[in-house]
Amino acid sequence: MKTSAGVSPSLTGTEALITLAGFVGVYAALLGLYSYVVTRLIREEAPTRPATPAGDEHQPGATIPNDD
Amino acid sequence: MIDPVIASRLQFAVTTIVHIIFPVMSMGLAPFLIYFTWKDIRTEEQVYRQLREFWTKVFAISFVVGTVTGIVLEFEFGTNFAAFSTAAGELFGGPLAVEGMMAFMLEATFLGIFVFGRERVSDRLYMLSSVLVGLGTWLSALWILIANSWMQTPRGFETVMESGQPVVMLVDPIAAYANPRFPWMYVHMQNAALLSVALFMAGVAAYFVWMNRDTEFWRKTMKIALAVLLISAPFQAIHGDAYGRHVAETQPQKFAAMEAQYDTDSSVGLKLLAFPTSLQDITDPRAENLFVIELPFVASILASGGDPGASITGLNDISSENPPVAIVFWAFRAMVGLGMWFILLAFWGGVRWYQGRLFDDDRLAQALAASSLLGIFTVELGWIVTEVGRQPWVIQG
Numbered sequence: 001m002k003t004s005a006g007v008s009p010s011l012t013g014t015e016a017l018i019t020l021a022g023f024v025g026v027y028a029a030l031l032g033l034y035s036y037v038v039t040r041l042i043r044e045e046a047p048t049r050p051a052t053p054a055g056d057e058h059q060p061g062a063t064i065p066n067d068d
Numbered sequence: 069m070i071d072p073v074i075a076s077r078l079q080f081a082v083t084t085i086v087h088i089i090f091p092v093m094s095m096g097l098a099p100f101l102i103y104f105t106w107k108d109i110r111t112e113e114q115v116y117r118q119l120r121e122f123w124t125k126v127f128a129i130s131f132v133v134g135t136v137t138g139i140v141l142e143f144e145f146g147t148n149f150a151a152f153s154t155a156a157g158e159l160f161g162g163p164l165a166v167e168g169m170m171a172f173m174l175e176a177t178f179l180g181i182f183v184f185g186r187e188r189v190s191d192r193l194y195m196l197s198s199v200l201v202g203l204g205t206w207l208s209a210l211w212i213l214i215a216n217s218w219m220q221t222p223r224g225f226e227t228v229m230e231s232g233q234p235v236v237m238l239v240d241p242i243a244a245y246a247n248p249r250f251p252w253m254y255v256h257m258q259n260a261a262l263l264s265v266a267l268f269m270a271g272v273a274a275y276f277v278w279m280n281r282d283t284e285f286w287r288k289t290m291k292i293a294l295a296v297l298l299i300s301a302p303f304q305a306i307h308g309d310a311y312g313r314h315v316a317e318t319q320p321q322k323f324a325a326m327e328a329q330y331d332t333d334s335s336v337g338l339k340l341l342a343f344p345t346s347l348q349d350i351t352d353p354r355a356e357n358l359f360v361i362e363l364p365f366v367a368s369i370l371a372s373g374g375d376p377g378a379s380i381t382g383l384n385d386i387s388s389e390n391p392p393v394a395i396v397f398w399a400f401r402a403m404v405g406l407g408m409w410f411i412l413l414a415f416w417g418g419v420r421w422y423q424g425r426l427f428d429d430d431r432l433a434q435a436l437a438a439s440s441l442l443g444i445f446t447v448e449l450g451w452i453v454t455e456v457g458r459q460p461w462v463i464q465g
Contacts, residue, residue, distance in 0.1 A: 001152065001155060001156070001234075001461065001462050001463040001465060002460050002461060002462065002465070003073065003077065003459060003460055003461065003462040004073045004460065005151060005152075005462075006149045006151050006152030006155070006462040007072055007073045007076050007148060007149055007150075007151060007152075008072075008076075008147065008148055008149065008150035008151060009150070009151060011072045011076065011147075011148060011150075012069070012072060013069040013070040013071055013072045013075055014069055014070075015072070016070070016072045016075030016076050016079065016148065017069075017070050017075050019079060019147075020075050020078055020079040020082070023079055023082060023083055023140070024082055027082060027083055027086040027137065028086075030086065030133055030136065030137060031086050031089070033133075034089075034090070034129065034130075034133045037129055038126060038129065041122070041125055041126060041129075042272055045122060045125065046122055046285060046286070047118045047122070047283055047285040
């Protein structure tokens with residue numbers, strides 16, 4: 001079966017174009033929101049307590065406790 | 069006004085290109101989460117708890133957005149491709165429905181326990197829920213790819229006429245669902261998801277290493293991701309090579325488009341790198357016009373399974389209606405090229421790890437960080453080859 005034969009017979013180009021534009025907008029927004037949330041998670045929620053190198057264990061101010 | 073066929077295809081392309089990002093994230097993260105959960109329960113080390121908690125958040129968001137963007141796709145079969153649904157619904161609808169009822173429900177139910185239940189259920193049930201969530205994501209892919217692969221290599225059906233329209237009837241479900249393409253597609257896709265997520269995790273971790281803000285959490289993330297990359301990247305290339313041979317056998321038109329082979333020819337070389345020699349070659353690549361670095365006879369050997377003189381059927385001898393060759397040809401080359409880059413990155417990281425200098429190589433950290441989203445991008449390229457390459461057919465005929 002050809003793709004051109006699979007399209008809804010009553011669908012007009014105008015209708016398809018309107019929904020295409022709508023979905024481009026909605027999906028771009030969703031993708032943007034997802035990227036924003038994941039970036040924020042990585043920046044702010046990931047454990048940022050530094051690995052303490054040997055002999056360098058008392059670094060005041062370098063620890064940002066951020067569990068929960 | 070615009071042709072409804074073009075607009076419908078564009079709409080499906082846009083929605084599916086965005087949607088696939090999220091399943092790739094959740095399918096690729098699932099095995100990592102099972103491992104983190106297991107290590108967390110067994111060792112009670114803080115870093116594994118942090119790894120599990122953090123990457124579960126990323127997983128949960130991917131799951132939610134993946135669901136929202138995925139539901140639309142199923143409706144598009146009805147709204148935009150109603151004639152296809154009428155003709156193939158009996159075969160195509162089944163796997164989609166099972167995906168929703170079985171895989172999605174399983175995943176959604178146990179995701180609740182997995183995200184909120186660490187302190188509320190026993191270790192054993194918690195471990196089990198992480199496995200069932202992972203299984204759910206992989207089962208989803210199984211049913212979706214059964215539906216897709218059937219369109220590429222349709223089997224187990226009969227076409228009957230119903231009120232003047234051809235309609236597909238399912239006669240042999242096993243032949244239809246275990247069609248020849250399915251195992252190739254499933255292995256290639258699942259490994260691609262693992263590879264993409266490993267690259268993403270390694271890339272983000274490498275960024276923190278490069279910025280000298282790495283913690284034990286990021287170091288562990290980078291090591292585990294790199295270990296997965298070291299296996300999945302070479303495997304994808306070896307598997308992809310055999311997959312290509314299968315495509316040459318079952319969809320010669322797609323294979324010829326991937327190689328821009330218009331004329332049937334024997335002893336064809338594999339084009340490792342192809343450079344357009346004119347602007348026209350970019351939009352209309354033709355094997356005979358490109359400047360190529362090729363392995364002589366290899367395309368023939370690959371397509372035939374060993375015969376260097378085997379002929380490859382050109383597009384001109386298959387059909388008068390070709391897929392958009394330029395898109396397929398360049399997407400395929402970009403996919404393979406990026407795949408090679410991932411192997412190089414994996415080995416680079418592996419060597420540094422072996423030398424005990426994994427966190428001292430700024431160049432490596434920069435390269436990994438820059439490549440963090442390229443895995444997902446390569447998945448898109450692969451799907452473009454698959455879906456554009458099978459045109460003009462929606463069900464390969």
